[in-house]
Amino acid sequence: MSAVPASARSLGLAGCEVCGLVSRLPPGKSAAHCPRCGERLHFRRRASVESCWALVIAALILYIPANLLPVLTTYTPLGVETDTILQGVVELWSPSSWPLAIIVFVASITIPLGKLIALAYLLITVQRGSIQSTVQRARLYRMVKFIGRWSMLDVFVDTFVVALVQLKPLMWVAAGPGVIFFAGVVVVTMIAVNCFDPRLIWDLPEKENDVRQRSPA
Amino acid sequence: MSADFARPVARSGLNKRPVFDPALVACPDCDLLQRLPEVPAGSTACCARCQARLWRHKTDSLNRTLALAVAAALLLVIANSVPMLGLSVAGRAASTTVLGGVLAMWDDGRQTVAMLVLFTAVIAPALEIACLLAVSLAVRRPPAPQWAGTLLRGYEVLREWSMIEIMLLGVLVALIKIAELATVIPGLAMFVLGTLVFLLAAMAATFDPRDAWARVAWAAGESLRQAPGLARAAEDKR
Ligand SMILES: [Zn+2]
Ligand SMILES: [Zn+2]
Numbered sequence: 001m002s003a004v005p006a007s008a009r010s011l012g013l014a015g016c017e018v019c020g021l022v023s024r025l026p027p028g029k030s031a032a033h034c035p036r037c038g039e040r041l042h043f044r045r046r047a048s049v050e051s052c053w054a055l056v057i058a059a060l061i062l063y064i065p066a067n068l069l070p071v072l073t074t075y076t077p078l079g080v081e082t083d084t085i086l087q088g089v090v091e092l093w094s095p096s097s098w099p100l101a102i103i104v105f106v107a108s109i110t111i112p113l114g115k116l117i118a119l120a121y122l123l124i125t126v127q128r129g130s131i132q133s134t135v136q137r138a139r140l141y142r143m144v145k146f147i148g149r150w151s152m153l154d155v156f157v158d159t160f161v162v163a164l165v166q167l168k169p170l171m172w173v174a175a176g177p178g179v180i181f182f183a184g185v186v187v188v189t190m191i192a193v194n195c196f197d198p199r200l201i202w203d204l205p206e207k208e209n210d211v212r213q214r215s216p217a
Numbered sequence: 218m219s220a221d222f223a224r225p226v227a228r229s230g231l232n233k234r235p236v237f238d239p240a241l242v243a244c245p246d247c248d249l250l251q252r253l254p255e256v257p258a259g260s261t262a263c264c265a266r267c268q269a270r271l272w273r274h275k276t277d278s279l280n281r282t283l284a285l286a287v288a289a290a291l292l293l294v295i296a297n298s299v300p301m302l303g304l305s306v307a308g309r310a311a312s313t314t315v316l317g318g319v320l321a322m323w324d325d326g327r328q329t330v331a332m333l334v335l336f337t338a339v340i341a342p343a344l345e346i347a348c349l350l351a352v353s354l355a356v357r358r359p360p361a362p363q364w365a366g367t368l369l370r371g372y373e374v375l376r377e378w379s380m381i382e383i384m385l386l387g388v389l390v391a392l393i394k395i396a397e398l399a400t401v402i403p404g405l406a407m408f409v410l411g412t413l414v415f416l417l418a419a420m421a422a423t424f425d426p427r428d429a430w431a432r433v434a435w436a437a438g439e440s441l442r443q444a445p446g447l448a449r450a451a452e453d454k455r
Contacts, residue, residue, distance in 0.1 A: 005266060008243035008250045015243025018370045019430045022241045022250070037366045038436035043248075076398075088394075097393045104390055138246055138267040152337060152380055156387025159334050161394055163313040163321035164304050164401075171306070171398065175327045183330050190377070199248040202267070 007202065009043040016041055048197040049123055055192035056119050062184045063112060070176035071158050077170070084178060085109065085154055107153040108182070115151075115189050118144045122196060129204040141198045148193055151186045155179065239431060244269055278425035283353040285420040289346045292413045297339060301406035302392060306399035314406060315339060315384070334384075341379035342417065348372040349420060352429055359432035366433040369426060376421060382414045 008015050008022060015022050016034040023041065025032050031042045070082035083091065085108050092101040118140055125137060158179050165173040240253045246269035256262045258276040263269065275281075296315065303312040313321070315338055322331035348368045355365040385407070392401050 005249055007248040009248055011250060013243060013250060015245060015248070017245060018373070019366070019433075020242060020245070020427060021430070022238070022243050033436070035437035036430065036433070036435045037370065038363075039370070074398075092390070092394060100390050100393055103386070134247075135267060138269070142246070142269070149377065149380060150383055152383050153387050153390070155330060155334065156338070156380075156384045157390045157394070159318045159322050159330070160302065160313070160388050160391035162325055163318035164302050164311060164391065164395055165398065166311060166321065167306060167309050170309065175322060175325045175330065179327055179330050183333050187333065194377075198246045202247040202249070 007199070009199075009203075014041045014043050017045075044199060044203075045195065045197040048195055048200060049126060052119060052192050052195040053123055055188050055195060056116055056123070059112070059185050059188040059192060060116055062181050062188060063116070066178055066181035066185050067109070069178035069181060071154065071178040071182065072161060073174045073176050074165075075172050075174070082176060085182065088154075088157075104153060104157065107150045111147060111151045112185050112189060115144050115148050115193070119189075119192055119196060122201070126200045126204075131204055134201055137201050138198060141193075141196065141201070145193050148190055151189070152183075155183050155186065242271055244271060272427050273422075273425065275423055275425040275428070278423055278428055279353050279357065281423040282349055282420060285416055285423060286346050286350040286353060289413060289416045289420055290343075290350065292409050292416060293343060293346060296406045296409040296413055299406045299409070300404035301388060301410070302404055303402035304395060304399050305402070312402075312404060337378055337380040338384045341375045342381050342413075345372060345375040345379045345417075346420075348375065349424060353424075356429050356432040360434035361432050363434055363436060366430070366436070369429055369433070373426070379417070381410060381417060385410050385414055 012024055012027070013022050014025055014032075016037060016039055018039040019034060019037040021034055021036045023032075023035055025041065025043070031040055033039065034041045067085055070084055071088065072083045074081045074083070089101050089105045089108070092098075092104060094101075122137060122141060125132075158175055162173050162175050165171060241250070242253055243250050244264040244267060247264060247267040249264060249266045251265055251271075253262050253272055256272060256274040258274050260274055261270055262272045262274070264271055299314070300312040301314050301317075303310065305311075316335075319331050319335045319339070322328075322334060348371055352361075352365050352368050352372070355361045355368075388407065388410075392403065395401050
């Protein structure tokens, strides 16, 4: 192996995304099967940027009704009350439970939106062929992948509030339509993150380096 | 899928036959080709370029994973069979389990959400545990059958969708929310789930997928692979 860092692809090799085995793809082909696990091997995930964009836009559209429609409807002798996600956070805010209110706010509002902004930023920089701050972008991708699941929190909160408060006809809680859209946002963004191929972040800086090294000083 | 298998990378130029090189990795995050250093057990090898974790070398991974998986399976069964939350208001009482939550959402006309909760809170954790249980038993005598590979691959997907820890936090928030309306009694399942969260984290941290994959039979047939030890011995003789 040469001392200059090289990507597996530039040497005609591909690392299996399932089992990690590095193998040589047949010359002229961009896909084959991993000899160890049988998974389809390719240099980069197919149509990564396009499908990730499509899912980001879909999630952005779902994000609007998820936040505008009520997620919980409470029926009490005093009347009927509907809550959106944000109203739920406000209601949770009290001298004793404000830390939980912050957690719910971060998980339900900051994380989904932050995830979409981060993915859009990664996609745009990859498409424009940015060669800057690659390490930071790689770290951002890993963070988005790690934290993204936590936005499921509100779905669980609503589920168990509905499950427990079923004392008809005295008092009961029903799930609002917002829950469906919100669950949609969570699932779609999780799939979007998996569609993005982080190796794309490094492809262009690498080419740039090659050119610099080959051109006479 | 039998025809176009990729070729394993040759260990050295001298050896003409393709020999699986276990130390060669392409970073999954940046595709940098590198050779894994000899990491002592308990340490981590990171990518030289993007710092992605390439390999966490575990001590006694198989036995510890098996023990943790058995314990986790037991706790998961208990957690799903005892009440998780109880409530009492104006002389009336109610309680619910994890599955009770799923059913309530289903009855409420939110079937999609009910299935998502069922999958992330019950099915995915159960399958995640079952996968590791089966794998840590199957790969004891390499080469393990191909289905061990299938399970390993399923495990990686399930891990992301298994959300017990998030559900537990969700239950906690629900508990505080309801406390305004009625008296809430945390049930046994909450404490079992709390323990399970730690067990699952420990299980994932103890398991070494690289080690497990190295013990699985190859899809392209064993002829393509030579045990690294054998390959080295053959080279030495020459
Ligand atoms: Zn593979
Ligand atoms: Zn890397």
